[in-house]
Amino acid sequence: MKPLYFCFAFLTFVFMIDTNAQVTPFEKSKGKETTTYYQAISFYQEIAKQYPNQAKLFTYGSTDFGKPLNVLVLSKEGVFNPAEIKKQHKAILLINNGIHPGEPEGVDASMMLSRDLLKNNKLPQHTVICIIPLYNIDGSFNRTGTSRANQNGPVAYGFRGNSKNLDLNRDFIKTDSKNAYTFQQIFNTWDPDIFVDTHTSNGADYQYTMTLIPTQKDKLNPVLSSYLTQTMLPYLYKNMKEKGFELIPYVNSIKQTPESGITGFLETPRYSTGYAALHNVIAFMPETHMLKSYDKRVESTYKLLETYISVVDRDAHTITENKRKANELTASQTEFPLEWQLDNSQFNEIEFKGFEGKQKPSEVSGYNRLYYDRNDPYTKTIKEYNTFKPSVKVNKPYAYIIPKAWDRVIDLLKTNGVKLQRLTKDSRLKVDMYYIEDMKTASRPFEGHYLHNDVKVRKLKQDIDFYEGDYVVFTDQPKNRYIMETLEPQATDSFFNWNFFDSILGQKEHFSAYIFEDTAAELLKNDASLRKKLEDEKAKNPEFAKSGSAQLNFIYKNSAYYEPTFMRYPIGRLEERTNLNLK
Structure with a gap:
């Protein structure tokens, strides 16, 4: 009887639609x-044409594939200006689909959901919905039915990588791709309150x-974290259970199977x-289970998006x-975590x-292999470790000079x-400068980069020349987290760790020893402190001696001949309030 029930549920979900409404390829x-991409855009264009007072399809920028990104905006009162929406204190929900085109449940679910909300006059009163129909347009054209070897449908789908x-x-x-650059324009134009x-x-x-990854609670501002954990997540869990999902x-298992904990x-x-x-946006990454049938994965996504709304x-x-x-608290926050580690306690x-x-013998190798026995379901209590603590923190400066x-x-x-503001004249400023003392670098490229990690810095106060047109970033902004986690080299995903500043890691001048x-002999003769520094180093390091x-x-590195910019991170930290000539 159970298969018949699921069949009936599927029929109800897919086929009980108005014959005058648009029907998706999924249905x-x-x-x-x-x-496909063309089918999706055509579908949304027709929706925007059919409901011009409540739906509008926007076009932004470009992608690496040469096509723009689209955003369907659904607004019950027909307001499509982000600034005006903010003035009306309406929430903005941004839904992104198809970042991995081989995982297309959201693409199909969003099409049906937007149609149904408009057709049934069920757009939310206090929320404007923004939908990116298909983000990785490039990958959606690289269409097969085999690239996701572990997945149960659909018949054909796109590829994870873009062009x-x-x-x-x-x-x-x-932001190596035009897709990411355009997405950031969309994100910062609409400034969503919730992102999926x-x-x-x-x-x-x-x-x-369906499984769920919310923004890690400890990383969020406490105001947002409290609402997420105490109100929003309980609502999602309760309502999705009532809806049958x-x-x-x-399920991020500690060992091979979930019983070990997640x-x-x-x-x-x-x-x-x-x-x-x-x-400061609460975000979610819903993950449907790849082995469930495609129709059920789309249905669960539809119902979850419906629940978010x-x-x-x-x-x-x-x-x-x-x-x-x-945003207010972030603007005044003084200390920022840059790296996190799991608290196993x-x-x-x-x-x-x-x-x-x-375990059973492999038909390929003959050795034992793991399998999950669907004829042996269980309900068990397992441990979930979901508390992270900062492992690196830093105090913000008064401003950064770039x-x-x-x-x-x-x-x-x-x-x-x-x-950002700009200096209107050349200025010599007393700032803290970082020197990269140590770091680890990946031996193989990851997404086109040899990532740095475990960065150690030495901070020196120096008088540095900055010039007309250089940029000043004051740290009294709601965007402080973005500022700190990109500009501080020790942050996990800092611009430094992603190789934006690798040119500083190469020494440009050297010396010929015989000259x-x-x-060096003259330097030692005239500089008693350098002589002592050399003798001290020889005393504590026999190999050096x-x-x-x-x-x-050693003498070269401790002389005026050694280039001060080698291994020096180029962005200055202005620690104290200073009068600057700015525009």
Whole structure:
């Protein structure tokens, strides 16, 4: 009887539609196919044409594929100006689909949901909905039915990488793609209060169709975190269970199977939800389970998006007021975490519905292999570790001074709503400068970069010449988290760690030993402190004392001949209030 029930539920979901309404490719195929890019855009164009007073399709920028990004905006009162919407204290919900086109549930669910909201006159009163129909347009054209080897449908779908073979859900801070740059223009134009980015999972097998990654609670401003954990998440879990799709946190198993416990997912700013958190936006990454049938995955996504709209509209005033408070607090915040680590001493116990993981001989190798026995379901209590604590913190400066040469950094700051001013005259300023003392660098490229990590810095107060046109970033802004986590080199996804400043890591001038020998002898003769420093180093380091070249290089590094910019991070930290000539 159970299969018949699911069949009936599927029929109800897919086929009980108005014959005059647009029908999606998903519905026409009885839940087996996902839409193409052209079909999706044509669908939304028709919706905007049919409901001009409540739906508008916007076009922004470009992608690496040469096509613009579209945003469908649904507004019950027909207000399509973001500034005006903010004045009316309405919440803005932004939904992003198809960042991984092989995970297209949100693409199909959003099409049907937007149609149904308009057709049934059920647009929310206090919320404006923005939908990006298909973000990775590039990957959606690279269409097969085999690239996601572990996934149960649809028949054909797009590819994870875009036309530059970038995973766009690793590109939000570094912004190597035009897709990410245009997305940031959209995000900062509409300034959403809640953000949802739809996905499909891999990993263990279990009974749930939908799992959920919310913004990691400890990374959020406490005002936002409190609402997320105490109000919004309980609402989502309760309502989705009532709708037949019980939620579970994203299954990030500690060991091979979920019984070992699961950990929260730390979404740093390279990810869409981590990027959103830098702007004090509560974000979610729903992940449907890849082994469930495609029709059920789309249905669960539809119902989850429907649930988001319900709770955001109900709590619109609270949500917008919380974001306003969080922005104010961020502007005045003095200390900022830059890196986080899981606290293994704290956990919650949650009910988990899985399938027993067992072993049997592999038909390929003959060795034992893992499999999940769907004939052996269980309900167990497991541990969820979801508390993170800061491992690196830094106090903000009064302002950052950025030489105008670093134009890519300047452009991204501007795109993300950071207020910048410019020096109107050359100025010699006393600032703190970082020297990169140590770091680790990946041995293989990740998304086109040899990522740095575990950065150690030495801070020196120096008199530095800055010039007319250089940029000043004051740290009294709601965008402080974006500022701090991109400009501080120790931050996990800092611009430094993503190789924006790698040119400072190369020494530009050197010396010829046979010439510098005489210069070094003269330096030692005339500088008692340098002589003492050399003798002290020889006394504590026997190997150094035996090496003439090491001693010569030591003198060079401690002389005026050594270039002060080698390994010096080029952005100055102005620690104290200073009168600057600005425009």
